[in-house]
Amino acid sequence: MSHGGGGKLTQQLIEKMFVPAFQNPYLQQQHDGAVVSVQGTRLAMTTDSFVVKPLFFPGGDIGTLAVYGTVNDLAMCGARPLYLTAAFVIEEGFLMEDLWQIVQSMKMAAEKTGTHIVTGDTKVVDRGKGDGVFITTAGVGVIEHSLTIAPAFVKPGDCVLLSGDVGRHGIAVMSSREGLRFETEITSDCAPLWGAVQALLDADIEVHCLRDLTRGGLASALNEISQSAKLEIEIQEESIPVEAQVRGACEILGLDPLYTANEGRFAAFVPEEHASKALKILRENGHEPAVIGRVQSQSRGRVVVCNALGSSRILEMIMGDQLPRIC
Amino acid sequence: MKYIDEYRDPLAAKSYLHEIRKITTRPWMIMEICGGQTHSIVKYGLDELLPKEITLVHGPGCPVCVTPLEQIDKAIEIASKPGVIFCTFGDMLRVPGSKRDLLMVKAEGGDVRMVYSPLDALKCAKANPDKEIVFFAVGFETTAPANAMALFQASRENVSNFSLLTSHVLVPPAMEAILSSKENRVQGFLAAGHVCAIMGYEEYLPIALKYQVPMVVTGFEPLDLLEGIYFCIRQLESGEAKVENQYSRAVQREGNRPAQLMIEEVFEVIARKWRGIGEIPQSGLGVRKKYHPWDAEKKFNLDDQSVSEPAECVSGQILRGIRKPMECPAFGGRCTPEHPLGATMVSTEGACAAYYRYRAREIREEAAL
Numbered sequence: 001m002s003h004g005g006g007g008k009l010t011q012q013l014i015e016k017m018f019v020p021a022f023q024n025p026y027l028q029q030q031h032d033g034a035v036v037s038v039q040g041t042r043l044a045m046t047t048d049s050f051v052v053k054p055l056f057f058p059g060g061d062i063g064t065l066a067v068y069g070t071v072n073d074l075a076m077c078g079a080r081p082l083y084l085t086a087a088f089v090i091e092e093g094f095l096m097e098d099l100w101q102i103v104q105s106m107k108m109a110a111e112k113t114g115t116h117i118v119t120g121d122t123k124v125v126d127r128g129k130g131d132g133v134f135i136t137t138a139g140v141g142v143i144e145h146s147l148t149i150a151p152a153f154v155k156p157g158d159c160v161l162l163s164g165d166v167g168r169h170g171i172a173v174m175s176s177r178e179g180l181r182f183e184t185e186i187t188s189d190c191a192p193l194w195g196a197v198q199a200l201l202d203a204d205i206e207v208h209c210l211r212d213l214t215r216g217g218l219a220s221a222l223n224e225i226s227q228s229a230k231l232e233i234e235i236q237e238e239s240i241p242v243e244a245q246v247r248g249a250c251e252i253l254g255l256d257p258l259y260t261a262n263e264g265r266f267a268a269f270v271p272e273e274h275a276s277k278a279l280k281i282l283r284e285n286g287h288e289p290a291v292i293g294r295v296q297s298q299s300r301g302r303v304v305v306c307n308a309l310g311s312s313r314i315l316e317m318i319m320g321d322q323l324p325r326i327c
Numbered sequence: 328m329k330y331i332d333e334y335r336d337p338l339a340a341k342s343y344l345h346e347i348r349k350i351t352t353r354p355w356m357i358m359e360i361c362g363g364q365t366h367s368i369v370k371y372g373l374d375e376l377l378p379k380e381i382t383l384v385h386g387p388g389c390p391v392c393v394t395p396l397e398q399i400d401k402a403i404e405i406a407s408k409p410g411v412i413f414c415t416f417g418d419m420l421r422v423p424g425s426k427r428d429l430l431m432v433k434a435e436g437g438d439v440r441m442v443y444s445p446l447d448a449l450k451c452a453k454a455n456p457d458k459e460i461v462f463f464a465v466g467f468e469t470t471a472p473a474n475a476m477a478l479f480q481a482s483r484e485n486v487s488n489f490s491l492l493t494s495h496v497l498v499p500p501a502m503e504a505i506l507s508s509k510e511n512r513v514q515g516f517l518a519a520g521h522v523c524a525i526m527g528y529e530e531y532l533p534i535a536l537k538y539q540v541p542m543v544v545t546g547f548e549p550l551d552l553l554e555g556i557y558f559c560i561r562q563l564e565s566g567e568a569k570v571e572n573q574y575s576r577a578v579q580r581e582g583n584r585p586a587q588l589m590i591e592e593v594f595e596v597i598a599r600k601w602r603g604i605g606e607i608p609q610s611g612l613g614v615r616k617k618y619h620p621w622d623a624e625k626k627f628n629l630d631d632q633s634v635s636e637p638a639e640c641v642s643g644q645i646l647r648g649i650r651k652p653m654e655c656p657a658f659g660g661r662c663t664p665e666h667p668l669g670a671t672m673v674s675t676e677g678a679c680a681a682y683y684r685y686r687a688r689e690i691r692e693e694a695a696l
Contacts, residue, residue, distance in 0.1 A: 001430060002421075008665070178443065244328045251331060253443075308337035309549060311372025313685035 007216050007259075007318035011224070030228045031150050032073040032212065035143065044079035046070055047138035055098065055132050057176045059169075059188030062135055063105030065263060068192050069214070070139040071113045075194040076210040076266065078149040078201060079141030081113055086137050087121040091130035099133065113192045115139070145201050151228035153208045156297040159275040160233060161268040163196060163287045164189065165241040166218050167257030169264070171249045180253075186245050191264030196285045200268065205278045209269040213262040216318055219303070220259070221267055223317040227301035235293030235315070237307045258305075259318045269295065334548030335371075343553035344376055347560060354380045355563050356512050357556060358505070358648045360498060361519035362389030362676030363547050369681040371549045373556075381560065384512070384648030385681075387501050388519050390466040391418050391674030393601045393646070396634040398494040399424035402463050403432055405492060405627055412438045412455060414448035415463040422673045425634045445477035445491070452481070452489035461623045464491040469521045471495050471612055472586035475593035478614070478621050492623040495612035496599050498522050499530050504607050505647050506538040513648045515559040517545040517552070520574035525590075527582025531570045539568040546574040593618055603642035603670035640669030645678055652679040659683060 003009045019027055026034040033046030050066045067084065074081040086106065090099065110117050117137075168189040175186060193212060200207055209229075211221045218240070226233045242250075242257045250257045270278050275291055282289040296304075303315040359365060365385040368374055374383045387393055403424050406413035413429070420429045420441065433439040438458075442448050445462045452460035464474040474491060481489040498519060505511055518531060523544045535542045541562035545555030555573045562569065572578055590612065599611025614622040623629075636642075639657050644650040652658055652671065662668040664680050671677035675684065 001434065180443070247328050247331070251328075307371060308335070309340050309371055309373075309376065310337070311375050313370060313372060316684045 007220055010216070011317065029150055029152075030224070032076040033079070033139075035077055035079075035148075035150075042143040044074050044077035044141045044143060045138070046073040046077070047136065048073060049134060049136040051131065051134050052173060053131060053177055054173070055102065057173045057188055058185050059172055060190035060263070061102055061105050062133065063102035064109050064190055066135040066137045067106050067109035067113065067115070067117075068190055068263060070137040071109075071115060072193045072212045072264075072266070074139050074141035075192075075197045076149075076212050077141065077143070078145065078147060078197065078207065078210065079143045080198070081115045081139055081141040081194055083118045084110065084115050084137050084139045085119050086117050086135060088123070089130055089134040089136075090122065090124050091132055092124055092127040094132050102133065102135075109192070113194060147201070147207060149207055149210055151209050151225045154225060154229040154231060154269045154295055155208060155271070156231060156295050157272055158208055158269045158295040159272050159291050160222070160235060160293040160295065161270060161275065161278055161282070161289055162218070162240065162292045163193070163266050163268070163282055163289050164264075165243045165246070165288065166213060166262055166265055167242055167246040167250065167260040169262050170217065170260035171246050171255075173261070174253075175249065180249070182245055182249060184245060186243075186249065189262055189264040193264065193266050196266075196282055196287055199281045199285050200278055203277065203281050205274045205281070206271055207268060208271070210266055212266045215261050217257070217259045217261055218267065219256070219315050220317060222303045222315065223301075225267075225269070226303050229295075230299050230301050232296040232298040232300055232302055232304065233293060234296050234304045234306060237305050239290050239292045241288065241290055258315065331548070334546070334550045336550065339550055340553055343550065343557055347381070347553070347557050348378050350557075350564055351378045351380050351560055352564060354382070355514055355560060356382045356384060356648070357515045357517060357559050358384045358386045358513040359517040359545070359552070360386040360388040360502070361521070361547070362392065362674065362678075363521070364517060364519065364545065364552060365389070365678050366676050366681050367547050367549060367552060369685050373549060373552055377556065381556065383556075384651065385645065385678035386505070386516075386648065387601065387604060387646040388467065388498065388522075389671070389674050389676040389678075390470070390496070391422055392642070392670040392677040393496060393603065394419070394422070394465050394494045395600045395602045396425050396636065397600070397632050398492070399428075400426075400632065400634060401624065401629050402492055403427055403429060404629065405461050405623060406432045406437045406439050407435070408459075408627070410457075411459045411461060412440060412451060413461050413463070414440050414442045414445075414451060416443075416465065417441045418674055419463055419465060423667065445474045446480070449477045449481055449486065449489055452486050456488060458488060459626075460489050462489075462491050464493040464495060467496055467498055467519070467522050468525045468590070471590045471594065472525060472583075475589045478593050478618055479589065481621050482618060487620065490621045490623040490626050491614065493594075493612065493614055494599075495594065496601060497596070497610050497612065499534060500607050500610035501601065501604070502531075502534055504604065504610070506534070506540065508647060510647070510649050513540070515541040515563055516543070517555045517559065518542050518570075520544055520546040520551070520577060523572075523574065523578040523582065525583050525586050527580050528570050528572060528578065529580060535568050535570050541568050542570045544570070544572045544574050544578050546577065601646075603636070603640070603646050605643070637668045642669035642671040642679070645671050652682040655679070
């Protein structure tokens with residue numbers, strides 16, 4: 001199971017199994033999607049499978065995730081999302097009305113992002129062989145600018161922008177799965193990100209890299225980028241927005257919001273001189289962004305967190321899933 | 328966030344550090360007992376902010392770390408049986424026994440479930456009368472009352488398909504074991520706040536007196552720890568050896584009596600083996616005879632087995648404050664959280680795991696230079 005947590009073990013599986021087996025220059029980009037060129041037009045392609053328990057959670061459901069997740073991966077390549085595919089693996093006995101609700105969510109999410117679900121597939125498996133429904137989506141988007149947005153283009157001195165508070169999705173799903181109740185309900189941050197990315201690109205912000213903070217959270221995203229770019233990233237802990245409810249839940253459960261999943265947040269790497277303009281644009285697009293750190297000139301792939309007390313620590317890549325502590 | 332931010336305030340922390348510097352004239356070695364305290368110290372880098380005269384060593388108060396291999400093997404044996412639903416706190420899932428861990432049992436089809444409370448495991452037993460539900464009751468005095476309560480309720484309501492696999496340990500005997508050792512270097516203790524919230528701190532008074540060591544009941548936030556260290560140094564510098572309570576917002580001298588009564592009802596004090604340290608007399612809790620029908624070791628007729636730890640692992644010395652994690656030649660190389668050799672690397676609260684997580688790469692890079 002730990003190989004699916006988005007941390008070190010997932011990374012090892014990819015690096016040791018998939019990358020060597022499928023060996024090609026596109027895979028080497030180590031990004032959320034691949035950018036390919038077709039007759040002079042640059043396209044981005046990506047795919048993602050969605051397994052979530054429970055299927056419906058505060059702020060969204062597996063259908064919303066399946067559309068936004070893929071749309072966001074395209075957006076992180078700087079591509080305008082265009083067409084999606086959807087494949088369903090449905091467990092025998094799954095309620096039609098639940099499936100209908102999921103399909104409606106997908107329809108709405110596609111409309112909201114200006115994408116079309118143009119082809120798909122359905123398979124049904126025996127009862128007990130699936131967990132309700134699994135959805136796989138793939139997407140194609142078009143790149144309409146001349147920038148190359150990828151970890152390799154991150155430069156020393158770049159500012160790390162975070163698009164909003166972290167940790168909501170993971171805590172929302174976990175609390176509804178485990179039946180934990182808090183004073184006010186924590187809802188998932190599940191949202192499309194292309195609008196914000198498009199606004200940055202339209203304003204000629206020189207975006208070097210984008211990464212959505214899904215499985216493994218902010219910590220895993222920054223570690224992946226730092227390791228691909230072979231540059232140290234230093235972040236300031238107190239500048240990372242975490243909503244009080246999420247912080248409280250993490251304190252109680254012994255979890256770290258920096259490792260907790262998000263579905264509507266991203267980190268952007270931009271040159272320092274573009275940072276304040278980028279912040280302004282993100283704010284105008286309904287986000288509450290913050291500059292959380294800078295890329296250092298040391299050529300070693302690691303993330304250092306400085307705290308308000310004046311000391312620092314390494315932000316390690318997580319091993320597998322976070323496990324709540326005994327006491 | 329209320330009740331948290333006040334205890335992480337950087338200005339207040341700086342003024343504590345200033346006061347500590349002012350009163351420190353000689354080298355001192357202080358042990359924090361609890362793994363949660365170790366975690367906070369390393370996460371916030373408090374040890375690096377303290378004057379260089381003060382050395383913090385990390386105590387045996389990590390329940391995951393000190394649970395003996397034999398007990399984990401027993402858990403794995405029970406969890407692998409058909410018809411069993413094995414319930415546990417999350418962080419025991421990844422702890423390796425002598426061959427496997429509970430996550431592997433789950434991957435092989437065993438019904439292993441993560442719960443947040445032993446009472447949830449009891450609920451599971453009521454909902455699944457055709458299955459045997461076993462809860463892995465691990466921990467110090469902190470988790471003992473809730474585990475005792477689950478067992479007490481099971482007996483009162485006659486839930487016969489519920490049992491506890493216990494591996495409970497007690498803090499004061501471990502402190503005595505450390506202090507009475509010839510190799511001991513510890514001069515003062517930060518006692519574990521949460522343990523004292525249950526047990527109070529009267530039982531520490533004779534230990535402080537006998538061994539002439541200051542003991543400060545301390546919380547877990549950065550300011551709690553700095554204040555605890557300040558109290559401890561103040562005593563050491565003035566030659567005192569008394570028990571002080573820094574964590575007065577949670578701890579009273581007599582502790583939580585109803586919780587203590589529940590522990591006494593269900594458990595009795597027995598000798599326990601501590602992973603990395605060995606057997607300590609009177610250092611654990613076992614299920615009383617009248618509750619044996621709910622004791623998983625009796626129910627499943629498990630044999631006592633003895634498993635030896637890898638010879639290379641120095642976790643026993645680390646848990647007693649004799650060595651620091653980086654002084655171990657296997658640290659970060661042959662011993663990592665993915666492939667732990669012993670107790671202190673297996674849990675996130677173990678001292679080696681905390682150093683590995685927050686400092687390891689720096690250390691390895693320095694070693695490579």
